[in-house]
Amino acid sequence: MSENEVRQFVVGVDDDGIRLDRWFKRNLPDTSFNAVSRWARTGQLRIDGARADPGDRVTAGQTIRVPPAEPAKASGPAKPRIVRPKLSDDQIAFARELVIHKDAQAIVLNKPPGLATQGGTKTTEHVDGLLDALQFEAESRPKLVHRLDKDTSGALLLARSARAAAFFSKHFSGRSAKKLYWALVVGVPNIEDGLIELPIGKQPGTGGEKMQVDEKEGQPSRTRYRVIEQAGNRTAWVELQPLTGRTHQLRVHMAAIGHPIVGDGKYGGQEAFLTGGISRKMHLHARRIRIDHPDGGKIDVTAELPDHFETSMTTLGFDMALGNTDALDDRPPLTREQKKTQARAHAKTVRKERRGERRSRGAKK
Numbered sequence: 001m002s003e004n005e006v007r008q009f010v011v012g013v014d015d016d017g018i019r020l021d022r023w024f025k026r027n028l029p030d031t032s033f034n035a036v037s038r039w040a041r042t043g044q045l046r047i048d049g050a051r052a053d054p055g056d057r058v059t060a061g062q063t064i065r066v067p068p069a070e071p072a073k074a075s076g077p078a079k080p081r082i083v084r085p086k087l088s089d090d091q092i093a094f095a096r097e098l099v100i101h102k103d104a105q106a107i108v109l110n111k112p113p114g115l116a117t118q119g120g121t122k123t124t125e126h127v128d129g130l131l132d133a134l135q136f137e138a139e140s141r142p143k144l145v146h147r148l149d150k151d152t153s154g155a156l157l158l159a160r161s162a163r164a165a166a167f168f169s170k171h172f173s174g175r176s177a178k179k180l181y182w183a184l185v186v187g188v189p190n191i192e193d194g195l196i197e198l199p200i201g202k203q204p205g206t207g208g209e210k211m212q213v214d215e216k217e218g219q220p221s222r223t224r225y226r227v228i229e230q231a232g233n234r235t236a237w238v239e240l241q242p243l244t245g246r247t248h249q250l251r252v253h254m255a256a257i258g259h260p261i262v263g264d265g266k267y268g269g270q271e272a273f274l275t276g277g278i279s280r281k282m283h284l285h286a287r288r289i290r291i292d293h294p295d296g297g298k299i300d301v302t303a304e305l306p307d308h309f310e311t312s313m314t315t316l317g318f319d320m321a322l323g324n325t326d327a328l329d330d331r332p333p334l335t336r337e338q339k340k341t342q343a344r345a346h347a348k349t350v351r352k353e354r355r356g357e358r359r360s361r362g363a364k365k
Contacts, residue, residue: 007066013166014143016060016173018118020047023058028066039067055208057247060169087133095133100155101301105164105294107134107142110303111156113281117147127156134158146172149248151263154181154286155303167294172245177291181240181250182228182305182323184283184312185259186271188236192227196253200246210266211248213256221246223253228323231316235262235274239287239323250284262312277315279308287323 015023024031036054039045045052046065058064087095101108109127111117116126131141142158145168159165171177199218203210212218222243230236236259240250251267254260260268263282273280290300305313313320 005068007068009064009066011058011060011062011064013060013169014162015058016145016169017057017147019054019120020045020052020056020058020064021054022118022120023064031066031069053208060173084129084132087130091130092133095130099134100303101299102136103293103299105160106168106299107158107160108289108299108301108303109156109158111148111153111286113151113153113306113308116150117144117156123150131158145169146177146245148286149251149284151282152181152284152286153303153306153309155179155289155301156286157289157291157299164294168291171291175243175245177289179242179286179290180288181242182285182287182309183238183240183250183254184262184309184316185236185238185254186234186262186268186274187259188230188233189225189227189238189257189259194225196223196225196257197221198253198256200249200252211246211252213252219246220244221249221253223250225254229318231318235316237313237316237318237323278312281308283309283312285309 009027011023015026018026021033021036024033024036033054036045040051040053043051044065044067047056047058048062049065052064098109098111099107100110111127116123118128119126128144131143135141138160140161142160143162143165145157145159145165148154148156157168159168168177198213198221199215200211200221201214201218202208203212224241224243226239228237228239238254240254242249246252248267251261251264255264255267260272261282261284262272262274262278263280264272264284285305286303287305288300288302290298293299304310
């Protein structure tokens with residue numbers, strides 16, 4: 001390929017789900033962020049033919065169109081490749097304490113809240129930076145195959161070989177991997193066992209850091225939920241199962257039906273914070289993950305709650321034993337009558353919100 005030719009790259013399984021700017025750091029480390037941003041602004045940077053931004057996520061199998069390499073500057077030393085810093089004994093011990101499952105092909109961590117899965121702007125502490133501590137007897141460090149939000153705790157799967165990474169990535173992209181979350185939400189949903197089907201897209205002006213329900217341009221998104229127990233009308237303990245894998249999906253969906261996750265100020269505002277000694281941390285936990293194993297059988301791992309979540313459960317009087325029947329998507333599908341009832345309840349919530357908006361506008365006049 002001539003240096004003046006447009007370049008085409010196919011996203012590999014190891015890069016599935018990462019941001020485009022991070023893909024450049026991994027695969028074209030000599031390309032500056034300024035160059036990537038300029039290419040995006042001028043429409044020269046594309047994913048499967050569509051214009052792309054540095055913050056977009058890439059998927060295995062997609063084709064990235066990159067402009068010709070820029071000529072090297074005549075002066076100045078070559079940019080050194082980034083070398084990962086050596087982990088301290090404390091960091092190694094911390095990373096290994098997170099392991100709740102390990103076999104020849106996979107590791108599952110119980111990620112604590114507040115620890116990002118991957119690095120980014122102003123984020124220096126993350127799971128990706130601790131992976132050297134989790135190599136153990138394998139030939140290489142494990143690989144991330146999916147993500148959890150920084151403030152979400154719970155089960156996070158790592159692949160210990162390239163073969164396992166490809167296998168797991170295929171199952172995540174094909175939606176055959178099953179994940180179940182526990183959450184505390186503000187108020188109590190009218191429907192105890194329901195399905196939320198609301199398309200999700202990026203909220204303009206946030207650089208892709210915040211999502212919203214977008215009926216026109218959003219991607220189809222589906223979440224199954226079930227109320228396990230409630231504490232009066234104040235809050236409910238719910239079981240959530242994402243049937244699609246959109247960014248911030250569970251948080252956006254629960255806020256959209258009027259029941260934001262406790263502690264999620266980003267999507268619930270001040271309403272998301274409860275009084276009475278309830279932690280202001282987010283109460284969203286990846287309780288269980290089930291996925292086929294590359295060598296046969298299944299991986300089925302449950303992650304214990306973090307301290308702040310467990311303390312809130314006790315304070316609110318929830319009975320932990322009621323959560324032992326979690327069944328992923330083995331529950332029967334919703335009946336037609338359940339879906340109708342759910343649609344009526346959602347429409348009622350939307351009408352209530354619109355009345356509130358009209359009253360707010362009237363008060364400002």
